[in-house]
Amino acid sequence: MHAPIGPGIHEPVPELPEAETIARQLHAGLAGAVVSSVRVQRADILHGDPRPLAAVIRRRRVEGVTRRAKRVQVQLDGGVMLVFRLGMSGRLTLVPRAAPVEPHTHVCIRFRARGDELRFRDPRRFGGVWCLSGREAYAGRRMGEVGPEPLTLEQSAFAAILKDRRRSIKSLLLDQTLIAGLGNIYCDEALFAAGIHPLTPAGALDGPSAQRLLRAIKRTLNRAIDANGSTLSDYRRPDGLDGSYQFSHKVYGRLGEPCRRCRVPIEKLTIAGRTTHLCPVCQVGRR
DNA sequence: ATGATTTCCTGTAGGC
DNA sequence: TGCCTACAGGAAATCA
Numbered sequence: 001m002h003a004p005i006g007p008g009i010h011e012p013v014p015e016l017p018e019a020e021t022i023a024r025q026l027h028a029g030l031a032g033a034v035v036s037s038v039r040v041q042r043a044d045i046l047h048g049d050p051r052p053l054a055a056v057i058r059r060r061r062v063e064g065v066t067r068r069a070k071r072v073q074v075q076l077d078g079g080v081m082l083v084f085r086l087g088m089s090g091r092l093t094l095v096p097r098a099a100p101v102e103p104h105t106h107v108c109i110r111f112r113a114r115g116d117e118l119r120f121r122d123p124r125r126f127g128g129v130w131c132l133s134g135r136e137a138y139a140g141r142r143m144g145e146v147g148p149e150p151l152t153l154e155q156s157a158f159a160a161i162l163k164d165r166r167r168s169i170k171s172l173l174l175d176q177t178l179i180a181g182l183g184n185i186y187c188d189e190a191l192f193a194a195g196i197h198p199l200t201p202a203g204a205l206d207g208p209s210a211q212r213l214l215r216a217i218k219r220t221l222n223r224a225i226d227a228n229g230s231t232l233s234d235y236r237r238p239d240g241l242d243g244s245y246q247f248s249h250k251v252y253g254r255l256g257e258p259c260r261r262c263r264v265p266i267e268k269l270t271i272a273g274r275t276t277h278l279c280p281v282c283q284v285g286r287r
Numbered sequence: 288a289t290g291a292t293t294t295c296c297t298g299t300a301g302g303c
Numbered sequence: 304t305g306c307c308t309a310c311a312g313g314a315a316a317t318c319a
Contacts, residue, residue, distance in 0.1 A: 013312065070313080088312050089297075104297085124296045126313055144314075167290055176314075184312065273292065274312065 014086040016150070016181030017224035019067045022092055026072065027065035029094050030118065033111035034061045035076070042106040045122065047140025048083075048131040053107070056080060056133055062111075069146040069180035080133045083143065087126030093119050146180035150217050153179065158214045162202045169205065169213070170198035171272035182217065185252045186224065188277045190217040192251045197286035198276050199269075209285065223248065251277040 014022070038054040040046060049056050060076040067073065072092060074082040084092055097110065097117050104123040111117070120129060130136070130143050148157065161178050162169075172178060173187045182190070191198050193216035196209060205213065227248065251259075254266045259279040268277050 015313095085313085087296095087314080122296095123298070124312085126296070141315085165289090171290075174313085272290085275310090 013088050013183050013185065014090060015070055015183035015186050016067070016221055017186070017227075019070045019072050019086065019181070020225050021228045022086075023065045023067040023072045026074070026092065026094065026118070030062045030074070030111070031064055032062060033114060034059060035109060036112040037110045039108040040106070041108075042125075045106045045120075045125060045128045046131065047128055047143065048136035049080075049133040050135070050139035053131055056131055057082065057109070069149070069176060070183065078133075080131070083130040083132060084120060085127045085130070085143070087122060087124060087128070089124040090120065090122040090127035093121070095119060144177070146176045147178045148180065150179050150181055150214075151221060153214065155211055155214055159207070159210055162205055162210055165202040167202060168199045168271055169196060169202045170276055172202040173217075174272060174274065181221075184274050184276075185249070186217075186220055188252045189250060190220045192277075192279060192283060193220055195282055195284065197283040198271055198278055200285035205285070251279060253277065 035057045036059075038057060040053055046053060057076055057080060060078055060080055063075045063077055065072065065074050068083075070086065072084040072086070074084070076082065084090065086092070094116050096115055101108070101119070102121055104125075105119050105121045106125075107120040107129055109118045122128075128141065130140075132143075147161075158179075162172070165172055170187055170191065173182050173190070174184070188198070190213065194209070194213040196205070196213055251266050254277060255268045256265050258264065259266055259282060262279065262281045264279060264281045266277055267280050268275055270276065
């Protein structure tokens with residue numbers, strides 16, 4: 001199906017394009033459906049409204065499914081929203097009720113007059129489900145605030161985020177409170193596309209570099225969305241088919257392979273505790 | 288205040 | 304064959 005993407009690297013992550021793909025497919029498949037029953041296998045992945053989930057969402061209608069940052073949001077009538085944070089290994093699938101339930105399936109939601117059900121599975125449990133109803137003030141983990149969406153971010157706002165920051169541009173881009181939705185894969189891809197070294201202090205980027213970077217971020221994300229995301233080991237679309245953006249990766253998971261621009265081997269280093277792939281020749285600006 | 292580091296958790300792969 | 308260890312990382316917590 002798909003080969004491992006590099007030595008020791010087999011567990012990539014649903015980032016913005018994957019969450020967008022999931023949200024679009026679930027919207028197409030679920031809009032208008034009415035919740036009939038709920039099974040919660042693990043209560044500790046559920047946060048927000050402290051009441052039993054079934055009591056809150058049963059008989060509510062799905063108004064739509066949207067994305068915010070890397071989160072998939074199922075809007076129900078009555079002002080109730082289910083927010084799925086996929087973490088690293090989270091998957092949302094819409095499958096026939098009779099389909100075998102895979103291990104680490106934590107929540108299943110059925111709908112009236114339908115033969116399928118929505119399943120949330122997350123082996124590593126870095127993700128979770130938030131039931132937001134207006135009564136979630138103190139129950140479970142809080143869901144942190146996130147920064148602006150990169151796809152609609154203006155250049156001036158981006159420049160303000162970078163200004164005077166001494167931390168590396170890579171760690172800044174991963175900070176969800178500053179910009180929402182970028183993860184390790186698309187950070188590396190965007191920095192390569194912009195020709196910027198990931199260790200460059202964010203505030204040291206000049207105007208043209210910052211402009212190049214934001215454009216590269218938008219282009220990278222949009223292309224990945226068009227390809228239905230990257231399918232690696234963990235991420236799958238709700239319909240079970242694969243995305244294809246992994247075939248477009250220029251640096252991520254290509255340690256030791258030749259740069260597609262200059263043929264020099266791709267290198268990796270660790271920034272903010274995360275593996276970072278880069279071309280040492282094409283990406284400049286480190287200081 | 289800022290940014291770097293650690294922690295949570297499981298599946299997979301590589302070494303022996 | 305099977306045990307053991309290292310590693311992947313989003314985001315919150317902790318440290319310097």
